[in-house]
Amino acid sequence: MHIRFLIATALLAAACSSQAAVVYGSNLVVNGDAEAGTAGWTGYAGYNLFQAVDYGSNWVLPTQPGPANRGNRMFAGFGQYAVGYQTLDFGTATTQDTSYALTGWLGGWQDQGDNALFYVQFLDAYDNEIGSSVLGPVTPQDRNNQTGLMYRETDGFVPTGTRKLSFWLSMERLVSGDNDGYADNLSFVLQAPPANDVPEPGMAALFALGLGMLGWSRKPRR
Numbered sequence: 001m002h003i004r005f006l007i008a009t010a011l012l013a014a015a016c017s018s019q020a021a022v023v024y025g026s027n028l029v030v031n032g033d034a035e036a037g038t039a040g041w042t043g044y045a046g047y048n049l050f051q052a053v054d055y056g057s058n059w060v061l062p063t064q065p066g067p068a069n070r071g072n073r074m075f076a077g078f079g080q081y082a083v084g085y086q087t088l089d090f091g092t093a094t095t096q097d098t099s100y101a102l103t104g105w106l107g108g109w110q111d112q113g114d115n116a117l118f119y120v121q122f123l124d125a126y127d128n129e130i131g132s133s134v135l136g137p138v139t140p141q142d143r144n145n146q147t148g149l150m151y152r153e154t155d156g157f158v159p160t161g162t163r164k165l166s167f168w169l170s171m172e173r174l175v176s177g178d179n180d181g182y183a184d185n186l187s188f189v190l191q192a193p194p195a196n197d198v199p200e201p202g203m204a205a206l207f208a209l210g211l212g213m214l215g216w217s218r219k220p221r222r
């Protein structure tokens, strides 16, 4: 009897970990605040990966416009075009009426037009883009020609059938040697559909299976 219980538990654990399921209410961008350098981000062939730089006189001062909780580092461009991305696979499609909030701080240097974009792709199981959302660019006019970062946000509903997300951060250099497209505190958060929607059928069934087998295995033997 013990074996069956263990198998049921193992199956349940394996199914739940591989069917990662959709995570609500927390930031799904890995290292969106640059505090871990460029960890979590992958470069794209033919482009430079952006860099993580310390707040300071070469870039944005700790006292210049930007997030209050900016930490020690932010992202800055590198070369003429800098690109990095990360992809998250839920292993299952998002439920209808799942909504999202995309937020971040973007900016640049003085009156230079160098800028940053934060772009999210909604992908189906075959990596087709079935929707997208973007923050930026923040222009020198937006910043009153002041060095710093400005808060941007947008929200909406996740396209039905979305199974993966790809987050893209890119910077474009328009003036002088440094690529002064800046970004920090990038965030993408999902909100669950209203409670009366049907729960995730796969996991519900697996839980029922696991608990059913557990109950069965505990029946006294005589």
Ligand SMILES: [Ca+2]
Residues within 6 Å of the ligand: 033, 034, 035, 069, 070, 071, 072, 073, 074, 184, 185
């Ligand atoms: Ca930071």
Ligand SMILES: [Ca+2]
Residues within 6 Å of the ligand: 109, 112, 114, 173, 174, 175, 176, 177, 178, 179, 180
């Ligand atoms: Ca520049």
